[in-house]
Amino acid sequence: MEKKRIKIAISQRDSIDLNYSSDGEMVKDISYQVIGCKNFVDQVEATFKGFSGNISDLRLPEGDSHSEILIRELILKIKSDWNFPYNDEELCHCRVVPTEVVDQAIISGAHSVKAVNRMTSAGTGCGTCRKDIEALINHRLAKTSSKQ
Numbered sequence: 001m002e003k004k005r006i007k008i009a010i011s012q013r014d015s016i017d018l019n020y021s022s023d024g025e026m027v028k029d030i031s032y033q034v035i036g037c038k039n040f041v042d043q044v045e046a047t048f049k050g051f052s053g054n055i056s057d058l059r060l061p062e063g064d065s066h067s068e069i070l071i072r073e074l075i076l077k078i079k080s081d082w083n084f085p086y087n088d089e090e091l092c093h094c095r096v097v098p099t100e101v102v103d104q105a106i107i108s109g110a111h112s113v114k115a116v117n118r119m120t121s122a123g124t125g126c127g128t129c130r131k132d133i134e135a136l137i138n139h140r141l142a143k144t145s146s147k148q
């Protein structure tokens, strides 16, 4: 079994530092440090506390709260099934908006292109990047997702 570590965070909000051992099929020795709202901490504990077993037994949460979105990311990364749909550092070139800013807005509740426009200004120039914003939204809300 190989020791692994995954860290994810929403800037200045919730974060998790997850350590575990895995051979690609089984997971054991999960430990984590979690910081965030009660809902996030509760959901992390419900999902990972004491978990040891087959990776396929880690069920993806279905909701769209920031907690569920982050836990979905964690589980997909554990399953080596995290396929982020946009990998350039900057997503909107007209407004110079980094991809991370758009992604964090989506995690924080901007679940439509218009909401992302309002929260970040991305997509409010030529409009070319709106399809990429939509792809990120669909990915984060598990509308195009990978196998479960």
Ligand code: FES
Residues within 6 Å of the ligand: 091, 092, 093, 094, 095, 122, 123, 124, 125, 126, 127, 128, 129, 130
């Ligand atoms: S590249 Fe985003 S609006 Fe033009």
